[in-house]
Amino acid sequence: MIKVLGRASSINVRKVLWTCVELGLDIVHEPWGDPGLPLQSPAFLAHNPQGLVPVLVDGDTVLTESNTICRYLATRQDRHDLLPASPLQRAQVEQWMDWQATELNNAWRYAFMALVRRSPLHTDEAAIAASVQEWNRQMSLLDAALAHGGPYVTGAHFTVADVVLGLSAQRWHMAPIAHAELPHVLDYLRRLNERQGFQQHGNNGMP
Template identity: 50%
Template sequence: MLQILGKASSINVRKVLWTCAELGLPFEREDWGSGFKATDVPEFVALNPNAMVPVIKDGEFVLWESNSIIRYLAGRYDGEFLYPSDPCERARCDQWIDWQASELNRAWSYAFLALVRHSPAHQDRQQIDLSCANWARHIAIVDRQLGTTGGFIAGSAFSLADIPIALSINRWLETPLQHADFPALTAYMERLATRPGYLEYCRNGTP
């Protein structure tokens, strides 16, 4: 059975858990990460040299990096309905998956560490305000895209790209800051509420 190493509160672990829910894929999960088993021990570093969750073990195959994992699972377990084989459709998914990791995450990092994690190293008010403004600007990009598609982030149908994007939106909604009104984004989250994986692993009160 697929093994997932990582605590369920981690946003990156939840990408993997939600993907498994969409695929109907059974798994066993072990708690690793802050508050649980330490990831800097030799046993874990042998699996992921970055000492970060999640890591999966699928038989003898070991993989780390959450976006790589969800792509692998969709490709390995008949997930073409999530991750299309058509090069253009797949590229649209990849575009938003990669943007979430490289651009959106960078925007919210400081504000999240300050306002949710209460990190003493992230309490510069000017930097918090700047991060909140950048975060809102990136959320506005998502809102405009959803207004264009009228459905989901990469098009009219739910895809693998919606998993990391929705988790980042949830993080924004659950962080105590001023939230602008984004009608397309609100409607999008309401559409996602019909999906059990979304309810269990995304919009569950965990930022």
């Protein structure tokens, strides 16, 4: 039995939960990080010494890092529609996943912590404005890719890259910021909302 450890309010946990829906996997979800299941407990730290979610437990296998877990699950189930076997096609999926984890995440982090999490450590107005500007700029790259290809980020077929990017696009769309006009991203979100996994784990606000 596969276990997914991590509170469902985490965007990274939702990546894994959505992927499990796409794969039709029967899993046990343990909401570590919710009250009563602290991430600093010895039981959780035995799985991930960093104290971060998600964690996947598959028999004797323990994995961390949400994008890695999504790729593992798709490969485990031989779902080459979600993660192609062809080296080039797989790389095209993975490059978008890596972009999400690096450039896009770094762009939104300060603004999100300030405007959504209300972090007292993120109150610099200039830094907030710069983060919003960069967030919109990075999202415009996704909009352009969807405009020239689509309907999904790598072309005609839905992949695990769309799980990762769909949640990121939803976060951008729901954030209390001045949004750039990105019609292809909004169409993308409407398309993703037709999928059960997005309805359950993606289109659920800002936590």
